Amino acid sequence: MKEENLSSKYKWCTLVLVITMTVLLIRLWDLQIMRGAEMRKLSEQNRIRIKKIVAPRGIIYDRMGKVLADTRPSFNIYLTPEDIRDFSQTVDGLARLIACDREEIIEKMKAASGMPPSFPIKIKSDIPMDEVARVEAHRVYIPGISIQIEPKRNYPYAASFAHVIGYVSEVSDEELKDKKKYKDYSPGDYIGKYGLERAYENDLRGVDGEKRVEVDAIGREVRTLDVIDPIPGNSLHLNLDLDLQLSADKALETRKGAAVALNPKTGGVLVLASRPGFDPNLFASGISKTDWQKIALDKLHPLQNRAIQGGYPPGSTFKILLALRALDLGIINERTTFSCGGGFSYGNRVFKCWKKGGHGSVSVHRAIVESCDVFFYNVGLRLGVDRIHDFGNTLGLGRITGIDLPNEQKGLLPSTEWKKKRYNQPWYEGETVSVAIGQGAVWLTPIQLAMLSSFVAGDGKNYKPQIVNRIVSTEGKVIKAFEPVVNADVKLKPGVLTIVKDGMRGVVNEPGGTAGASKVQNVLMSGKTGTAQAGSDKVRLGDHAWFIAYAPSDDASVAMAILVEHGLHGSSAAAPIAKGITETLFKVKTVIKEAKVNENR
Amino acid sequence: MRIDKRRYYHLDWYLIINGLLIFGIGLLNLVSATSSFSSGSYNFMIKQLIAFAMGLVLIVVVMYYDYRIIANHSRWIYLGGISLVVLVLVIGLAAGGAKRWISLFGFSIQPSEFMKPILVIFLANMLYEKKRQNTPLSLKDIAKPLLWTLIPFVLIVKQPDLGTGIVIILVCFAILWYIGLKKSTYAVLFAVGAISPFIAWHYLMKPYQKMRVLSFINIDADPAGFGYHAKQAIIAVGSGRFLGKGFMAGTQHKLQFIPEHHTDFIFTVFSEEWGFIGSVILFALFISFINRCLKIAMNAHDELGAIIAFGIASIIYVQFTINVMMAIHLAPVVGIPLPFISYGGSSLLSMLVSVGLLLNISTRRYMF
Numbered sequence: 001m002k003e004e005n006l007s008s009k010y011k012w013c014t015l016v017l018v019i020t021m022t023v024l025l026i027r028l029w030d031l032q033i034m035r036g037a038e039m040r041k042l043s044e045q046n047r048i049r050i051k052k053i054v055a056p057r058g059i060i061y062d063r064m065g066k067v068l069a070d071t072r073p074s075f076n077i078y079l080t081p082e083d084i085r086d087f088s089q090t091v092d093g094l095a096r097l098i099a100c101d102r103e104e105i106i107e108k109m110k111a112a113s114g115m116p117p118s119f120p121i122k123i124k125s126d127i128p129m130d131e132v133a134r135v136e137a138h139r140v141y142i143p144g145i146s147i148q149i150e151p152k153r154n155y156p157y158a159a160s161f162a163h164v165i166g167y168v169s170e171v172s173d174e175e176l177k178d179k180k181k182y183k184d185y186s187p188g189d190y191i192g193k194y195g196l197e198r199a200y201e202n203d204l205r206g207v208d209g210e211k212r213v214e215v216d217a218i219g220r221e222v223r224t225l226d227v228i229d230p231i232p233g234n235s236l237h238l239n240l241d242l243d244l245q246l247s248a249d250k251a252l253e254t255r256k257g258a259a260v261a262l263n264p265k266t267g268g269v270l271v272l273a274s275r276p277g278f279d280p281n282l283f284a285s286g287i288s289k290t291d292w293q294k295i296a297l298d299k300l301h302p303l304q305n306r307a308i309q310g311g312y313p314p315g316s317t318f319k320i321l322l323a324l325r326a327l328d329l330g331i332i333n334e335r336t337t338f339s340c341g342g343g344f345s346y347g348n349r350v351f352k353c354w355k356k357g358g359h360g361s362v363s364v365h366r367a368i369v370e371s372c373d374v375f376f377y378n379v380g381l382r383l384g385v386d387r388i389h390d391f392g393n394t395l396g397l398g399r400i401t402g403i404d405l406p407n408e409q410k411g412l413l414p415s416t417e418w419k420k421k422r423y424n425q426p427w428y429e430g431e432t433v434s435v436a437i438g439q440g441a442v443w444l445t446p447i448q449l450a451m452l453s454s455f456v457a458g459d460g461k462n463y464k465p466q467i468v469n470r471i472v473s474t475e476g477k478v479i480k481a482f483e484p485v486v487n488a489d490v491k492l493k494p495g496v497l498t499i500v501k502d503g504m505r506g507v508v509n510e511p512g513g514t515a516g517a518s519k520v521q522n523v524l525m526s527g528k529t530g531t532a533q534a535g536s537d538k539v540r541l542g543d544h545a546w547f548i549a550y551a552p553s554d555d556a557s558v559a560m561a562i563l564v565e566h567g568l569h570g571s572s573a574a575a576p577i578a579k580g581i582t583e584t585l586f587k588v589k590t591v592i593k594e595a596k597v598n599e600n601r
Numbered sequence: 602m603r604i605d606k607r608r609y610y611h612l613d614w615y616l617i618i619n620g621l622l623i624f625g626i627g628l629l630n631l632v633s634a635t636s637s638f639s640s641g642s643y644n645f646m647i648k649q650l651i652a653f654a655m656g657l658v659l660i661v662v663v664m665y666y667d668y669r670i671i672a673n674h675s676r677w678i679y680l681g682g683i684s685l686v687v688l689v690l691v692i693g694l695a696a697g698g699a700k701r702w703i704s705l706f707g708f709s710i711q712p713s714e715f716m717k718p719i720l721v722i723f724l725a726n727m728l729y730e731k732k733r734q735n736t737p738l739s740l741k742d743i744a745k746p747l748l749w750t751l752i753p754f755v756l757i758v759k760q761p762d763l764g765t766g767i768v769i770i771l772v773c774f775a776i777l778w779y780i781g782l783k784k785s786t787y788a789v790l791f792a793v794g795a796i797s798p799f800i801a802w803h804y805l806m807k808p809y810q811k812m813r814v815l816s817f818i819n820i821d822a823d824p825a826g827f828g829y830h831a832k833q834a835i836i837a838v839g840s841g842r843f844l845g846k847g848f849m850a851g852t853q854h855k856l857q858f859i860p861e862h863h864t865d866f867i868f869t870v871f872s873e874e875w876g877f878i879g880s881v882i883l884f885a886l887f888i889s890f891i892n893r894c895l896k897i898a899m900n901a902h903d904e905l906g907a908i909i910a911f912g913i914a915s916i917i918y919v920q921f922t923i924n925v926m927m928a929i930h931l932a933p934v935v936g937i938p939l940p941f942i943s944y945g946g947s948s949l950l951s952m953l954v955s956v957g958l959l960l961n962i963s964t965r966r967y968m969f
Contacts (some may be wrong), residue, residue, distance in 0.1 A: 009779060013895050013914075017888055020922055024884060027929050031839035032877040039839025043873075046836065047852050085829065216856040217833075 047214045048225065049080075049118060054189075055206030056151040058233030060165055060196065062242040063268075063469065067156065069165050069197075074152035074285070075132045078120035081109065083144035083219035093142040098131045100124050111173050112187040122170070122188030126152050126285035139220065146219055153190065153197075153284035157242075159277035160249040163305040164240065164269075164405070164467060166195020167280035169287065193283070195305075196236065196467060198406050203471050203479075206233035234479055235472045239268030247584040248562075249273045251577040256300060256565035257545075258307035260450040260465075261581055264550060264559040266484040267454070267463025269403065271560070271581060272447075274310075276302040308401075308408045311443035312563060315530030315570070316371045317548045318438030320500060321452060323364055325391045326379045327496040334499050337361045340374035347430050351377055354531075368503030369513050371529065373437050380436020385427055388435060389415035394488045395462065396451035397444055401487070403465040411448055414441040439533060449548050450561035451487065456504065456526075457550035457559040459497055461489045504528055505553045508575075515547065518575035523586045524553035527578060529570030542566035547574035551582045558585055613897065613963040619890045620941065620956055624653065626871075626883060627942035633848060634863040634870040635944070637855040645863065645944055652946035656953030663957030667965060671958075672726040672905055675719075679749070682719040685712035686756045693760070701760050711947035713757045713765040718955045720753060720769060721912030724776050729905040737783040746773065763810060764865075764937035768919050775915035776908060817933035830866075831930050833858040837869040838929055845876030863944045865936050868928040887921050887940075897963045906962035913955045916940075 031039060060069040077098065084090045095102045105123055112121040127135075127147075135147060153168045155161065171191040175182050185191060192198040192205075209230030214222045248259035252275040261271035278295050287295075295302055304310065326332045342358035344351045353359065353373040359366065367375035380388070392398055398413025412418075414435060416427040434440030447465060455462040464485040471480040504526035507513045514529040530546030545567030550556040560578045567573025582588070631649060635642040663671070671678075685703065689712055693700030702709040724746050731738060750773040758766040774790075782790070802811065816828035837853035840846070851873040854862040862870050872880045894914035901907040917940050924939040926932035938948040 010895060010899055014892075017891065017918075020918075021884060021888055023931070024922075024925055024929075025881065027931055028838070028872070028877055028880055031835060031929060032842050032872070032880075035839050036842035039836050040842060042836045043840035043853055046833075046858060047856050214852075214856070217858040222856060 047216075047222075049213055049215050049219075051120070051148075051211050051213055051221075053209040053211055053227070053230045054150045055208045055230035056232045057153055057168070057190070057206065058200075058204040059235045060204075061235060061237050062240050062245075063238060063270075064242065065237070066242045068161055068238070068240070068242065069153065069155050071151035072154045073149050074126040075129075076125045076148050076150050076152075077123045077127060077135065078146045078148055079105070079109065079123050080118060080120045080144050080146065080219050082117040083215075083217075085143050090142045090144050093138065094123070094135070094145055097134045097138060097142070098124060098127055108187075115187065119186070120146065120148075124286065125170075143217070144219055146221075153281075155280045155284070157246070158279045158281060160246055160273070161240075162195075162277040162280050163274040163307065164195055164245075164272045165280065166197040166199075167193060167283040168197050169193045169283040190284070194280075194303075195405060196238075199404050200236055200468065200471070204233040204236065207231040232474045234474070237469045237472060238467055239263065239266070239270060239469045240272065240467060241270045241585075243584050244271045244558075244581050245273055247580045248577055249275070249277075251580055252564070255567065255573075256306070257563045257567065257574075258305075258310060258446040259560065259562045259577055259581070260307050260446045261558050261560045262450050262454045262463075262465055264454040264457035264462065264556050267465050267487065268469065268484075269465050269467045270558060270585075272307050272405075272467065274304070274306040276300045278302045305405070305407075306563065306565075307446045308403060308405055310445055310563070310565075311409060311411045312445075312534075312544050312546075312565075313440070313442050313532040314438035314444045314449055315532030315544065315546050316373075316438060317449055317452070317528050317530035317546045317561075317570075318442065318444075319368065319371065319376045319436075320456060320504070320528050320548070321392055321395070321397070322376055322379050322383060322388060322436055323368060323500050323503070324456070324492065324496060325387060326383055327364065327499055328490075328492045329383070329387070330493070331382045332364060332379060334365070334495070335363060337363050338367075338372075338375045338378045340372050342374075344374045344377045344433070346377070346381070346433050349430065351433050364499060365503045365506065368500065368528065369506035369510055371507075371514050376436045377433050380432050381429060383432075383436075385432045385435055386415050386417075388432075389413050389418075392452075394490065395455050396487050397448045401447055401451055401465050402485075403447055404467050408447070409445055411445050412441060412443040438530060446561045446563045448561075449546070449563075450559060453548040453550050453561055454559035455488060455490075456497065456500060457556035460492045462487050501526060501553065504550075508549070515549075515571050515575040517571065518547075518579040520551065520579055520582050520586075521588055523551050523582055523588060525549055525551035525579065525582050526553040526556075527575060529575060531568070531570050534566060543568050545570045545573035547571075547578050549575070549578040549582070551586070558582065611964045611967065613893070613960055616890070616893045616897070616956070616959060616963070619886060619893060623883075623886050623890065623941045626886070627867075627939075629848070630867065630871045630874075630942060631863060631944055633851065633874060634854060634867055636849060637857070638863075648946065649944060649949065652949045653953070655946075656950050659950065659954050660957035660960065663954055664961045664964065666961075668722075668906060668909060668958060668961045669903075671961075672722055672909070675723045675726040678719050679723040682712065682716050683753060683756070685710075686716060686753055688712070689760060690756065699760055699762060701762050708946065711945070713753075713760065713762050714945075714947040714951040715954070716753050716757065717765070717768060717772065717916050718913065718951060718958065720750060721772065721776070721909055721916065721955075722958070723749065724773065725905055725908035725912060728776070728780050729903070729908055732780045732904040732908060735781070737781040738777060738786055739783050740786050740789055743777055743782070743786060746777065761807070762936065764923075764935040767923070767935060768916065768937060771919045772912060772915050775919075776912050779908065779911045813933045813935070817930070820930065830860055831934060834866055834869045834928050835930050838872040841873040841876040841880075843877045845872070845874045845879055848874055850874060861936075864938060865924065865943065866928055867939055867943050868925050871942070872928070884925075887917070891918050891921070894959060897959055897966075900966050901962050902966045906965070910959055910962050913959055916955065917952075 056071045062068055091105050108121055108123050168190040171185045171189045192201040209228045211227040212225040216222050248271045258274040259271055282291050339361050340353050340359040342353050342356050359372045362372045362375050392413045398411050400408050400410050419427045435442055451462050464487045466482050470478050473479050508515045508519055508525050508527050515527050527549030532544040534544050535541035545564040547562045547570045550559040562574040562577045564573040632642045635645040689703050694702040701711050754766050754769050820828045820831055853859055853873055854870045859866050859869055891914050898907045898910035920937050920940050923932055924937050927934055940952050
């Protein structure tokens with residue numbers, strides 16, 4: 001009985017062992033043989049990640065090879081959703097370690113919700129060293145968080161070049177929705193949003209590389225398996241000149257306005273400054289909401305590039321256009337005089353000259369030098385608005401000049417056709433009288449007036465303004481060189497240019513010239529002041545100050561247009577800036593003497 | 602110390618060599634499992650070898666005294682074991698939210714591990730008379746052994762160390778079954794067994810323990826926690842395929858995808874690196890070892906030896922089966938070490954003391 005009982009127990013035991021072995025082996029067979037390949041793949045996916053290596057953006061140089069925009073290393077925080085164990089542990093943990101709240105992190109994650117869970121989402125860019133240290137020290141407790149060292153855009157001159165060079169910023173959700181145009185971009189990528197950064201995005205961007213790395217369970221890189229190197233973006237060599245730009249920008253810094261300087265022989269843009277500006281570095285490191293609102297809601301519109309987007313009545317600078325055309329057509333000649341008694345009656349209205357007593361009998365030379373309004377009322381009426389419009393248009397006024405920046409505005413140069421189209425009304429001659437001195441329906445941008453100045457300086461020829469001179473690869477190979485493109489080449493009647501140029505030289509250099517105070521030592525500068533009424537007839541704001549100029553007078557290498565919003569007088573507010581640019585260009589050491597500013601036009 | 606020379610001839614060399622093979626494989630595997638730790642595998646290997654050496658000394662000590670003499674003192678040994686377990690609750694060292702260790706003479710020991718063989722001797726001593734009479738146990742008969750099992754069970758589960766608690770309870774039932782139960786006793790036990798999961802679920806289990814069960818039923822219920830570990834464990838085992846990735850070449854454990862991969866989850870390391878073939882060999886070695894234990898029980902000189910040997914066989918069987926099943930997602934995650942393989946001095950010492958008892962019983966099988 002006992003033996004029987006016992007051996008039956010052992011039989012049971014053997015049975016249990018056999019069943020156990022069978023169950024375990026079936027399960028192992030299932031996992032290792034039937035699903036072995038799949039499991040092997042999962043374990044590979046577990047450990048291998050493809051990480052992007054951000055290509056450094058192309059460097060932007062001025063014409064002397066000085067760096068205007070480059071890249072520097074920055075620490076960026078990434079979150080890989082796949083590696084998260086406990087959502088709130090990672091997200092709240094991170095929020096405590098860096099200056100970034102939970103909502104911001106979740107927002108970033110939502111923005112990248114279309115990406116696979118192994119895609120690292122950029123949470124914060126360019127974090128300070130103490131945050132780097134804190135995050136690294138707590139890595140184990142916040143699985144899924146990683147820090148990457150990546151190139152970050154750096155603008156050493158900050159606001160001084162903000163409107164030309166523009167800025168880069170993270171590609172927005174809206175842009176990413178346009179799958180066709182932005183197919184090469186993923187959330188967190190930088191994209192040029194403004195200025196040259198935007199216009200030359202494809203050249204500057206480069207091609208991101210990637211590396212396959214083995215990572216551990218919390219996403220730390222253990223070793224690199226292979227690397228595809230990024231191709232850095234191409235460099236831009238500009239026609240801009242650092243010193244000239246800084247000189248103009250410094251003069252404008254506390255004001256609103258713009259300065260443009262062109263090389264009249266090529267159309268190369270030497271200066272393109274606009275104030276107020278902003279610090280583009282803020283955008284490059286991921287602008288905070290408060291900073292963005294501060295800039296976007298600023299009543300001074302710091303995001304507007306006044307040099308190419310601001311439309312202003314050109315005031316007396318416009319007289320140069322009329323003089324050129326009238327002389328060329330023979331409507332007036334060197335000796336034609338009109339009598340200025342301080343006013344001009346047309347219809348039932350009296351148009352005043354700025355000089356109350358009048359200029360007396362004036363010829364074209366004196367009319368330019370002393371900026372006589374009555375002379376040009378007469379000239380304007382004889383020319384008619386359409387001939388003014390057509391000639392201005394040829395030179396580049398009232399239309400896109402084609403400068404290599406996005407969102408250029410075309411301003412307005414009126415014509416009978418325009419009035420008919422716009423208001424379905426005929427043009428009244430009385431309106432031509434206002435247009436003749438650059439008031440009324442004329443709205444031009446500083447770059448357009450620089451084109452006018454450049455046309456005179458270039459003896460009847462001007463070029464399309466170009467900021468970029470050439471695109472160069474990292475190996476130093478010139479990928480594209482921008483040759484000068486002729487904008488207007490007008491064969492003027494002989495002598496016409498001499499008369500106008502003499503007048504413009506007189507503005508600065510003759511007694512009674514409206515910009516006499518801005519005479520430059522050793523270099524002859526020619527120019528024309530302008531003072532344009534701002535606001536409406538009811539609400540008069542301070543006049544806008546204009547100055548167009550070129551130097552040297554006989555063989556110009558720079559043509560300029562300066563605008564100071566509400567600067568009151570072209571002679572006192574705008575002309576000194578042109579003087580500053582000229583002095584910087586020709587390295588004139590100025591003996592600063594506070595001359596009494598001639599508050600004339 | 603005088604040892605009867607005749608006993609060497611009766612030493613169970615099968616058991617010894619089988620055990621050494623398992624331990625050798627375990628040591629090799631431990632080197633790979635701990636190679637990614639900052640302290641390096643050398644440190645772990647040395648500690649494991651020291652425990653092994655101490656275990657060998659204990660084997661000799663245990664073999665020196667006739668197991669019947671040891672059994673005679675079993676109540677004192679039991680009392681000593683229980684006091685150590687109580688001591689854990691009082692002055693225990695906490696690690697990972699649980700108090701399982703006490704520091705003794707510079708070593709941290711885990712008394713619950715020793716409670717397993719102690720309970721086996723204690724129960725065997727209590728029940729071998731019944732076995733000899735060959736009377737099936739009534740409900741009244743099993744009340745006492747169950748009570749003496751529940752005391753350490755409650756104390757150990759309180760640490761909390763659910764794994765060891767489960768082993769103790771299962772071993773107790775195995776011994777009761779081995780002695781023989783009345784049909785009525787079976788009926789009551791089955792009834793209690795049927796309702797106890799509900800009681801445990803509603804009144805006894807902690808939330809994290811429930812989570813383990815839930816994520817066992819649905820592996821995606823808790824993808825961040827236990828479900829994640831269970832999934833990674835399956836991936837480790839499965840990715841080993843037929844031949845394995847090779848010694849030291851497992852990625853799942855080395856890259857920290859699997860927690861406790863040098864202790865409770867050590868089977869995943871072995872299976873990933875040695876594949877199906879290696880796993881089959883390891884299983885065979887365990888089954889053969891357990892089978893040998895049963896043979897010792899069968900051939901034991903008396904019922905006392907038989908029960909002790911059977912009890913030890915059931916300890917090894919329960920730990921081996923649950924540990925492997927947990928690694929391949931056939932059981933919920935519970936902390937139970939794989940005998941001879943998992944890293945841990947107390948577990949190894951407890952195992953070697955058990956081997957000492959087995960050898961003790963087998964060498965004395967011809968003594969009267």
